[in-house]
Amino acid sequence: MSKKTISPGGAIDGVAELPGDKSISHRYAILAALAEGRSEISNYASSADCASTLECLRRLGVAIESADRRVAITGAGLAGLKAPRKMLDAENSGSTMRMLAGVLAGQPFTSTLTGDDSLRRRPMRRVIEPLEQMGAQIASRDGGRAPLEIRGGPLRAIDYTPPAPSAQVKSAILLAGLYANGISTVRESVATRDHTELALREFGANVESTRGVIRIHPGPKLKARQLTVPGDLSGGVFLIGAALILPESSLMLHNVGLNPTRARVLDFLISLGASINIASVQLRDGELVGDIAVRHAPLTGGRVSGSQVAEMIDELPMLAALGPFTEKGIEIRDAQELRVKESDRIAALAAGLRQMGAKVEEFPDGMFVEGRSAGKLRGARVDPHGDHRIAMALAVAALGAEGDTTIRDADCAAVSFPEFFTTLARLRG
Numbered sequence: 001m002s003k004k005t006i007s008p009g010g011a012i013d014g015v016a017e018l019p020g021d022k023s024i025s026h027r028y029a030i031l032a033a034l035a036e037g038r039s040e041i042s043n044y045a046s047s048a049d050c051a052s053t054l055e056c057l058r059r060l061g062v063a064i065e066s067a068d069r070r071v072a073i074t075g076a077g078l079a080g081l082k083a084p085r086k087m088l089d090a091e092n093s094g095s096t097m098r099m100l101a102g103v104l105a106g107q108p109f110t111s112t113l114t115g116d117d118s119l120r121r122r123p124m125r126r127v128i129e130p131l132e133q134m135g136a137q138i139a140s141r142d143g144g145r146a147p148l149e150i151r152g153g154p155l156r157a158i159d160y161t162p163p164a165p166s167a168q169v170k171s172a173i174l175l176a177g178l179y180a181n182g183i184s185t186v187r188e189s190v191a192t193r194d195h196t197e198l199a200l201r202e203f204g205a206n207v208e209s210t211r212g213v214i215r216i217h218p219g220p221k222l223k224a225r226q227l228t229v230p231g232d233l234s235g236g237v238f239l240i241g242a243a244l245i246l247p248e249s250s251l252m253l254h255n256v257g258l259n260p261t262r263a264r265v266l267d268f269l270i271s272l273g274a275s276i277n278i279a280s281v282q283l284r285d286g287e288l289v290g291d292i293a294v295r296h297a298p299l300t301g302g303r304v305s306g307s308q309v310a311e312m313i314d315e316l317p318m319l320a321a322l323g324p325f326t327e328k329g330i331e332i333r334d335a336q337e338l339r340v341k342e343s344d345r346i347a348a349l350a351a352g353l354r355q356m357g358a359k360v361e362e363f364p365d366g367m368f369v370e371g372r373s374a375g376k377l378r379g380a381r382v383d384p385h386g387d388h389r390i391a392m393a394l395a396v397a398a399l400g401a402e403g404d405t406t407i408r409d410a411d412c413a414a415v416s417f418p419e420f421f422t423t424l425a426r427l428r429g
């Protein structure tokens, strides 16, 4: 693992294409594996997490070729996966583990999903519970941690309301629902990203979604597709954050995913005073895609809470890192979920930002990062705790500090955005 040193200052100036969206890439790969025929996916995510999904699918007997961000998958059909000879290793990827758990629940064999140290600490009860209600048998460690040994089989349809908003849990149930004996229903009180519903429809599944009630019908065979993955806004926001912090910056991002269940962060930044313009919006393969132009502008600060948390869950680290550069600071509440991500993101952000001199108040469900009046940040040695989004958030904060910042194990950014540091360097000229 290598460290990265970030010198502050300069400006962001230029155009960037973002790697393919991580969330959408996982779903296209999984559904292509379950479809009949050969799917071709362009701009497949370069993220290590999405490579983990491909590797797990290969171990389930799916033929996959991949080169230059193009992935060709010859689907096994809904009933064609093979019992894996080895454990399926999702490495750092919660999405891989939770969504594949849904697929494996419906298979006539037993398989085991494992992951790295971080993933083996994360809560899996949230998928075990509904999948067991559907009839799968799942053995776990400590009542709900991976490895998960999943004995699949014929499934019962359920009507389920997840206790906390989670697109991964919703997706696990919808994927298992493809194998159920009737229509399965997921009820969401707070909307989460709907890529699974959109992708299922693209592959020919029968899924309905109205006002937070999503129903999946088992049955129709999935058909192979040619699809292009939009650029990953959740990675792009770190470049946007850099452009907002550095005076005289001007950044253009092309072909970015603008699905409304993901793009709320742009509205929030605009409400803080950010200069963000969206153009060339079009619907491609069921997903909204467009260009984003960002210019440096002073930010007022604000609060994220309630249903906004699920809408911006992956962008909260970047918003916290913007806190010291805003007039009134950034407050995040109702976000206890951040404590069970790839790291305890509240603790990791508070520690990293404090190391740089920020004033941070930590709460069980969030944090308050004081604004400019708390003083300028200074360069420091910081630890992202192996978490890609913390590494990139601290790099953004470092751009506006006085003096260099060294980020330990910064290449963990590759989990979602391997090109982040080189793209940042290129845009700073």
Ligand code: S3P
Pocket: 022, 023, 024, 095, 165, 166, 167, 168, 169, 171, 192, 193, 313, 314
């Ligand atoms: C994801 C859903 C979110 C998000 C994660 C990706 C997905 O997790 O934080 O990075 O692709 O469905 P939860 O569903 O656990 O909130």
